[in-house]
Amino acid sequence: MSQKKSSQSTPVVAEGGSFEQKLAELEQLVEQLESGQLELAESLQRFRQGVELGSQCRAMLDEAQQVIEQVVSSTNDANDTGPLSPDSERGETSG
Numbered sequence: 001m002s003q004k005k006s007s008q009s010t011p012v013v014a015e016g017g018s019f020e021q022k023l024a025e026l027e028q029l030v031e032q033l034e035s036g037q038l039e040l041a042e043s044l045q046r047f048r049q050g051v052e053l054g055s056q057c058r059a060m061l062d063e064a065q066q067v068i069e070q071v072v073s074s075t076n077d078a079n080d081t082g083p084l085s086p087d088s089e090r091g092e093t094s095g
Contacts, residue, residue, distance in 0.1 A: 016056070019057060019060045019061070019064075022053050022056055022057050022060070023053075023057055025053055026053040026057065029046050029049055029050045029053070030050065032046055033046055033047065033050070
C-alpha cells in the first residue's frame with residue numbers, strides 16, 4: 001500500500017495508514033451502505049468495519065489533540081511573564 005506524501009505536513013499515521021486514509025475508507029463504506037445494494041451479511045460486515053475505522057479515527061484525533069494541548073501548554077509556560085499593563089506593552093513605565 002502506498003502512502004500519499006503531503007508537502008505541507010506529515011499526516012498522523014497509525015497502524016494501517018494515516019488518518020486521511022482511514023477517513024476516506026470510512027466515507028467509502030458509508031456510501032456503500034447507503035446505496036442499499038449490499039446483501040444483509042455484507043452490510044453487517046461493512047458496518048463492523050466502519051465502526052472499527054471510526055474508533056481508530058477517534059483515537060488518532062484524541063492523540064493529536066493531546067499533542068496540541070502539550071505544545072500550547074509548553075508555549076504558554078515559556079512565555080508566561082505575567083499580565084501586561086497597557087503601559088508596559090508600549091515600553092512605557094509609570095513614574
